Amino acid sequence: MNTVPQYSGELTSVVSPQHHAEPNGKPHSIEIRDVHKSFGDSVVLAGMDLSFADDAITTVLGPSGTGKSVLIKHIVGLLAPDSGEVRVFGQDIWGISEKERLDLRKRFGVLFQDGALFGSLNIYDNTAFPLRKHTDYSEAEISEIVMDGLIEVGLEQAIRKFPSEVSGGMRKRAGFARALVMKPDIVLFDEPDSGLDPVRTSLLCDLIIDMHERHKGTYLVVTHDIRSARKVSDYVGLIWKGKVVHYGEADAAFASEDPFVRQFLAGDSAGPLGMD
Ligand SMILES: Nc1ncnc2c1ncn2[C@@H]1O[C@H](COP(=O)(O)OP(=O)(O)OP(=O)(O)O)[C@@H](O)[C@H]1O
Numbered sequence: 618m619n620t621v622p623q624y625s626g627e628l629t630s631v632v633s634p635q636h637h638a639e640p641n642g643k644p645h646s647i648e649i650r651d652v653h654k655s656f657g658d659s660v661v662l663a664g665m666d667l668s669f670a671d672d673a674i675t676t677v678l679g680p681s682g683t684g685k686s687v688l689i690k691h692i693v694g695l696l697a698p699d700s701g702e703v704r705v706f707g708q709d710i711w712g713i714s715e716k717e718r719l720d721l722r723k724r725f726g727v728l729f730q731d732g733a734l735f736g737s738l739n740i741y742d743n744t745a746f747p748l749r750k751h752t753d754y755s756e757a758e759i760s761e762i763v764m765d766g767l768i769e770v771g772l773e774q775a776i777r778k779f780p781s782e783v784s785g786g787m788r789k790r791a792g793f794a795r796a797l798v799m800k801p802d803i804v805l806f807d808e809p810d811s812g813l814d815p816v817r818t819s820l821l822c823d824l825i826i827d828m829h830e831r832h833k834g835t836y837l838v839v840t841h842d843i844r845s846a847r848k849v850s851d852y853v854g855l856i857w858k859g860k861v862v863h864y865g866e867a868d869a870a871f872a873s874e875d876p877f878v879r880q881f882l883a884g885d886s887a888g889p890l891g892m893d
Pocket residue numbers: 656661679680681682683684685686687688841
């Protein structure tokens with residue numbers, strides 16, 4: 618069986634587990650407790666422990682194939698852990714009924730890598746989709762919410778266009794507007810910067826910060842783009858080989874002297890991290 622090789626250096630910066638409650642006594646909105654997940658012989662999550670700060674933007678950084686997308690799928694309830702717990706608003710999402718899990722999922726907004734828009738629907742109908750599916754709002758009410766959202770992301774001129782007729786950046790913004798229409802408490806971004814040039818990436822990061830300021834909530838951004846992480850993060854979690862090896866405030870992480878964290882956040886080839 619392929620077990621996950623462990624970082625052999627000193628992990629002086631490991632801050633885990635993070636199971637304490639927020640200062641107001643509420644549990645964290647998302648808590649990952651000792652989660653293990655394998656696919657066949659391949660271990661992907663190897664005892665992951667992480668709690669996400671409420672009402673903050675946390676970036677989860679990690680090299681390719683280290684389990685970031687698998688982590689997101691656990692949080693939204695698309696994958697079940699082999700062992701350990703995923704707690705959302707204090708509830709173990711695999712200890713509740715399917716209906717409760719689906720209800721919980723309505724409190725999430727998810728922005729997938731390519732925006733995950735329906736190709737056969739225009740930008741307006743894509744954005745309206747969750748409201749039509751999950752609410753009994755009238756078309757007039759839906760129109761108000763959808764247009765407000767599309768104006769916020771700067772797409773009011775493109776509402777009748779289909780995903781194939783707009784740029785990658787516009788598709789992401791449409792995906793973002795759609796992720797927010799249900800007024801989610803938690804928003805997950807799976808590599809929002811993938812496929813974008815540096816300028817569009819930077820603009821999207823501005824939009825993430827702006828929308829978070831307006832709407833609040835727990836934002837979780839998964840990426841391997843260090844520049845994006847530097848720009849948007851209040852907190853940073855570093856994952857490597859299925860484990861969280863550092864979690865803390867972004868400023869402290871970016872100033873860290875720990876060789877692993879430094880190599881990771883500087884994107885250096887020299888340091889304790891290798892290719893294996
Ligand atoms: N449903 C699945 N069945 C089998 N293996 C899977 C499945 N989902 C993910 N994996 C494997 O889990 C590992 C981690 O994948 P994951 O997509 O989480 O990586 P990632 O950190 O998001 O990478 P990237 O930054 O390249 O997107 C990969 O080796 C992948 O092949």
